[in-house]
Amino acid sequence: MTPDELTLADLPIRDDLRGRTPYGAPQIDVPVRLNTNENPYPPSPELVGDLAEEVRRGAGELNRYPDRDASALRADLADYLGHGLDASRVWAANGSNEVLQQILQAFGGYGRTALGFEPSYSMHPIITTGTSTEWIGGAREDDFSLDPAKAAAAVEEHRPDIVFLTSPNNPTGTALPLETIARVLEAAPGMVVVDEAYAEFAREGTPSALSLLPSHPRLIVTRTMSKAFAMAGTRLGYLAAHPAVIEALLLVRLPYHLSTLTQAAARVALRHRVELLGTVDALRRERDATVEWLRGQGLTVADSDANFVLFGRFPERRAVWEGLLERGVLIREVGPPEWLRVSIGTGEEMAAFRAAMEGVL
Known part of the structure; x- marks a missing residue:
């Protein structure tokens, strides 16, 4: 075999990784991209200027390693979260995916298990497998909610080392009541991780699992x-x-997993949080209007507390996805069969999505 003939199948990778495909959302250059749940509003010139100044100051010491423990950043994050937290109770990493990976490295591993309730964030089982931890897929209700008693029963049955809960859930947008989280915590023998990546988009009054931290030391x-x-x-x-x-x-x-520039950028963003989070209300309104419009088209739509909407049901969802793409709108073919997910964009982007949907329907 020549080097040019070598394929992945010829390499001595782990057996449990063979046949798997990497995570990834399509990256296609189209006028309207609504497939990766990004906030569509860019930072202001003031924030960009502040960040440029911070980078300029930090650039003079890039020959030195960054603060290994990101102490100042963790203190800023604790201040943002509130709930009586301080830097000793907050940790940061390169995206929430590295946070999840570190949790699995510390509490999972060979011979250990992690339980999650699907459909949910697809990276949970991917990272679980990548750390040689066994993934156990639990089930949600037909409306994508999580029944507290059934969830607790699944935990008691499987006795996982880690339980993953998501609130709001991706890709369905469903938020969890604190009662459900508390029931799982009572039943869990190990760690319980509540993934709140979309917490800021939840409806007013939706509680955060942060309020449960003082009485549950195995909660993350x-x-x-x-x-x-x-x-x-x-x-x-x-x-x-x-x-x-x-x-x-x-x-x-x-060691030194967070660069000097990453820490600087995050601290600048926290200083500008009033500006950055000022777009949340607009995105919530656009989300709720999108749900109403899709239901008005006779479609089934999951209630959402996030910045995206899951809708269906399409016997040939790929045809709908391709029809939108042909009209310059990229959404996500993800989640249960017959369903599609659209991220919430600007008013102009959502108008383009509606126009494209009318053409497809």
């Missing part, structure tokens, strides 16, 4: 700056947990 609440903060390019995820959990993550984190 993860967040990200990629969504509501409109900082997807920064790659900054973080979590809140008991200080002992943070100590466990220090055992597996790579």
